[in-house]
Amino acid sequence: MNFVDLKKQFKELENEIVNSVSGVLESGQYILGPLVEEIEDKLSLYANVNNVVTVSSGTDALFVSLHALGIGPGSKVYIPSFTYTATAEVIALVGAEPVFVDVTSRSFNISCKDLEEKIEKYRPTKDMPSAIIAVDLFGLPAKYDRLNDIANRYNLSLISDAAQSFGASIGNKKVGKLAPITTTSFYPTKPLSCCGDGGAIFTDNDDLAQILRSVRTHGISDNPYENIRIGTNARFDAIQAAILLKKLTIFDQELEKRKNVAAIYNQELDQIVETPMAIDGVYSAWAHYTIKTKKRDKLKMYLSDANIPSMIYYPKPMHDQIAYKKYSNGDNLKISTGLCQEVLSLPMHPYLSEEQVIYITEKIKKFLD
Incomplete structure (x- = not known):
């Protein structure tokens, strides 16, 4: 996968x-x-x-x-x-x-x-x-x-x-x-x-x-x-x-497929993890499907053992990066900092099958059960 x-x-x-x-x-x-x-x-x-x-x-x-x-x-x-x-x-x-x-x-x-x-x-x-x-x-x-x-x-x-x-x-x-x-x-x-x-x-x-x-x-x-x-x-x-x-020429078709993948994720993971926000009248391009869980790091390892790739976007906020420390002003950007401890992006592309998405979600459910 x-x-x-x-x-x-x-x-x-x-x-x-x-x-x-x-x-x-x-x-x-x-x-x-x-x-x-x-x-x-x-x-x-x-x-x-x-x-x-x-x-x-x-x-x-x-x-x-x-x-x-x-x-x-x-x-x-x-x-x-x-x-x-x-x-x-x-x-x-x-x-x-x-x-x-x-x-x-x-x-x-x-x-x-x-x-x-x-x-x-x-x-x-x-x-x-x-x-x-x-x-x-x-x-x-x-x-x-x-x-x-x-x-x-x-x-x-x-x-x-x-x-x-x-x-x-x-x-x-x-x-x-x-x-x-x-x-x-x-x-x-x-x-x-x-x-x-x-x-x-x-x-x-x-x-x-x-x-x-x-x-x-x-x-x-x-x-x-x-x-x-x-x-x-x-x-x-x-x-x-x-x-x-x-x-x-196939971009709109791919966007629709991304939306369908996200819909399956949403249906299967609702109440299991915090799923991406939905806003009436706002339509995402679904570049990534990103969940939140306090067990993020252990879940990532568990998924890796099941040959399911995942990514952390992002592990550190910009104001904490070495290159930008001089610009941070000492502000406490607590939400940005907290998200970096909880977010996990799951496989997302137009060519994911429903079976693959279900396999991913079942593994997540099993881990968090």
Whole structure:
């Protein structure tokens, strides 16, 4: 049994992917080009946004976005502590200060209450652009109605880190349309993935999109040898675009299969462990299925002995990481800290059979009985 089964997905599309990649190799156009423009157009249609700028990774999507917004020394960026390091490291890399915010115990997403408290406690530097990065952990969108309101009231930019939630939605609005700027990742384990690294930035702001494209390619203007700003090399390659175009054709089917797997988990594990939060009108991409139990470590070992893989996302919050200690401010982010002792992610992918899910849940029940 695999935690994520990329081989089965490849078999579903093998001929299409091989032929598409061969076409790229024969074309000689390996970086940017027509296929990259095509996937940007199709992602734009999918999310119903004006602009999609593809980049070389989800981390670069965040980095390029911060850079394009002018976030740098003197800026503050408010982020959840219960997240992956990429969200925090890009802030430090542009010279800004990450301000760690606690999350809610049920959604795993940034707490709007604690966010406002942290903004009041650690006020943005006057005349310096600052921002909020909300992370849609495990595929569930954060509370963007409240987050947009908070960002507007405090004059902060709002970025949605949707590395795990592309394909999710709130009502009839898909991820990509929920915040002024949305970033995502196409890393192989993400809901929509390529066969390497890749990412994208979504925005309805045409002027910002132009800056993002410039920053993505060394700060160039329309003239490739005229540099009008400091940029970086974060271009998307055509081979990954070719793969993504094929995977996008079955993406909605895979999301439905993920939802079905989650439904079986929910039904079988309800009252056994704390299952993921369900919110009316909010649809998760189910990047991960994450339970909570105080017997997490022993359960993980038990499942491993039964050849069932599981993962701990995450074993330590950002404010406790060595690299970010100087930014922690001594705040007690007790929910983030507590979650790191209890969360366990179970196998989740579109190609899990019902029999496999039942086998996993029966083992969990037996252990916790």
